[in-house]
Every structure is written in structure tokens, then in C-alpha cells.
Amino acid sequence: MSTRETVSKAPSTSTTTGPRVLIVDDEPQIRRFLRASLQSHDYVVLEAENGKEAVRACTVQRPDLVILDLGLPDMDGLDVISLLREWSTLPIIVLSIRSDDADKIAALDRGANDYVTKPFSMGELLARMRVALRQGGREGTETSTVINAGDMSVDLTKRLVTVNGSPVRLSRKEYDLLRILATHPGKVISHQQLLQEVWGHAYVEETQYLRVYIGQLRQKLERDPTTPKYLLTEPGVGYRFVADNP
Numbered sequence: 001m002s003t004r005e006t007v008s009k010a011p012s013t014s015t016t017t018g019p020r021v022l023i024v025d026d027e028p029q030i031r032r033f034l035r036a037s038l039q040s041h042d043y044v045v046l047e048a049e050n051g052k053e054a055v056r057a058c059t060v061q062r063p064d065l066v067i068l069d070l071g072l073p074d075m076d077g078l079d080v081i082s083l084l085r086e087w088s089t090l091p092i093i094v095l096s097i098r099s100d101d102a103d104k105i106a107a108l109d110r111g112a113n114d115y116v117t118k119p120f121s122m123g124e125l126l127a128r129m130r131v132a133l134r135q136g137g138r139e140g141t142e143t144s145t146v147i148n149a150g151d152m153s154v155d156l157t158k159r160l161v162t163v164n165g166s167p168v169r170l171s172r173k174e175y176d177l178l179r180i181l182a183t184h185p186g187k188v189i190s191h192q193q194l195l196q197e198v199w200g201h202a203y204v205e206e207t208q209y210l211r212v213y214i215g216q217l218r219q220k221l222e223r224d225p226t227t228p229k230y231l232l233t234e235p236g237v238g239y240r241f242v243a244d245n246p
Contacts (some may be wrong), residue, residue, distance in 0.1 A: 008017055018042035019133055022063035024054040024080070025095070026073050037122050051075035055083050059145075059157050063090065064097065067125075070096040078110050085111035086087035086147050086179055087156030116204070129140065147182045148244045149230040153183045153223050161221070168220050173198055177213050178221075178241075181231065185243035186219065188234045214239060 020053055021043045023034050034197055035045045048054040051072045066084070069078030074075045076202065093114045094107045104115045113132045145157045150188075151164045159175065161168045170178065172180055176198045181189055199209060214233070218225035232240045 018044055019064040020044040020046060020062070020064045021129070022048060022054065022057050022061070024051070024066060024072070024077070025050045025069040026050060026071070027069075029217055030069070037126075041126060041132040049073075049081040051077070051083075054080050058084055058088060058090065062219055065091045065093065065129060067093050067095050067129075068105070070094060070098055079111055081107060081110040086159070087183070091135065093125070093128055093132055095125070147185065149182075149185075149242060150244070151223075152230060154178065156183070163221060169215075170220065174213055174220075177210075178217055178231075181239060181241035182243065185241050188238050188240045190238040194238060210239070 012227075020042075021038055023031050023038075023045060024047075025031050025034075026049045031047050031049075035047065037044050046057055046061055047070075048057050051074050054066070054068070054072075057064070058066065068077050068080060072080070077094065077096070081094075084090070084092065091113045092111065093116060094104075094112045095116050095118060096103070096107075096161065097118045099117045107115055113135065114128050116128060145155065147154045147156070151159075153162045156179065161170055177194060180194060180197055191207045191210055195204045195206060195208055199206065203209065214231060215225070218228050218231055222228045222230060230242050231241075232242060234240055
């Protein structure tokens with residue numbers, strides 16, 4: 001079942017004008033229950049049954065909120081959260097049978113806004129959705145998906161980096177480091193924050209990693225790596241990315 005096919009079968013999406021909610025769950029009965037409940041409260045319902053469909057729906061159909069199961073057939077829901085958080089701040093509520101604290105902490109650390117355990121109360125879920133949507137409305141639902149800096153372009157949706165229109169091959173950690181800096185243009189990101197987000201908490205003192213990887217990025221992206229214009233060092237603090245429109 002594709003996302004497009006699922007959405008076309010939701011009968012009230014053409015007349016309802018409320019917030020757009022994407023349900024991501026591989027169990028049809030869960031999707032049916034949520035669809036009926038949410039439509040009765042004037043939500044527009046979109047559906048996806050796996051992680052790949054979920055990411056595609058978020059980039060094409062632009063929901064206002066995602067309800068996400070973690071046990072998906074093609075990838076872990078935690079990875080879906082990570083992929084979405086590379087370019088979007090849209091509210092994500094995890095709805096999962098997993099009840100261990102470790103799972104909840106992992107989901108929240110990846111960027112989920114809330115975590116609800118199955119079996120669940122629909123009233124509680126609706127209340128948490130209202131809170132998440134209010135927070136999302138204040139903060140904005142997404143960042144720009146393409147960030148430009150001179151002749152460099154970072155397409156967050158496609159995970160594509162180009163210089164003068166030509167793709168630049170980056171390792172996963174190089175890309176993660178660039179993504180974090182590029183999604184906070186003009187802001188200084190500390191050594192500790194970069195190390196924790198890219199390498200993990202155990203590496204927050206390993207600042208030599210950053211020197212090596214920032215050097216590699218400058219070699220690949222800067223016209224003159226010895227005098228960088230876009231990946232700037234803030235001595236003793238961290239690094240800053242300079243975009244065309246910060």
C-alpha cells in the first residue's frame with residue numbers, strides 16, 4: 001500500500017480542513033482506528049506503513065504532525081526520527097508497544113516530541129497532539145531544505161552536497177557534522193555539542209576529531225581551505241557555518 005493510495009482512500013480528507021496528521025504504522029487495524037478517531041476530531045489523516053513511505057510523505061505532503069510506531073518493517077522508527085530531524089522540526093509523537101525507559105530516552109534524544117505507549121487512551125493521545133501542535137506552531141514546522149553558501153549547496157532532503165553544481169562525496173560523519181552546522185547558520189556550535197551529536201557522549205572531550213573532520217570538509221568545500229569563508233573556527237568555543245541567508 002503506497003502513501004498516495006492510502007491517502008486517497010481516506011474519505012474525509014477532501015472536506016476536512018484541520019491539521020494534517022501522518023500516521024506511520026504497519027498494522028492496518030491501528031491505522032483504521034486512528035484514522036476514524038482523528039477524522040471525527042476534524043484532523044486530515046495521511047498514512048504510511050513503513051519508514052520509506054513516511055519520509056517521502058513528510059517531504060511531499062507536508063503534514064503538521066507525525067504519529068510514529070517504532071517497529072516498522074523496513075527500518076527502525078528511531079532512524080525515521082533521525083532522518084526527519086536532519087531537515088525538519090515538525091512535531092513527532094512516538095506511539096509504540098516498547099515501554100522500556102531506554103527506548104523512550106532514545107526516541108526523545110533522536111528528536112521525538114513525545115512518547116505514548118500502547119495500549120493507549122485516545123483522549124490522552126489527542127491531548128498530547130494538541131500540545132505538540134501548539135509547540136510546533138510557535139517554533140515553525142520545518143527548516144529550509146536547501147542551504148546555500150557561495151558556490152556550495154546543501155540539500156537536506158536529498159542528503160546532497162554540491163560545489164559549483166557538482167556533487168561532493170562526504171563520509172557519513174563529515175555529512176552529519178556539516179548538517180548540524182548548516183542547519184544553524186550564523187550560530188556558534190560548541191565542540192561538546194558537535195562531538196555528542198556526531199560521535200556520542202563518550203567523545204565530548206575528543207576535540208581533535210573535530211579538527212580533523214573540519215579540515216577534511218574545508219578541503220572538499222572551501223575554495224581556499226587555508227582561509228575558509230563558510231566553515232569558521234571560533235577559538236576555544238566551536239565552529240560556525242556562514243550561509244548566504246542565515
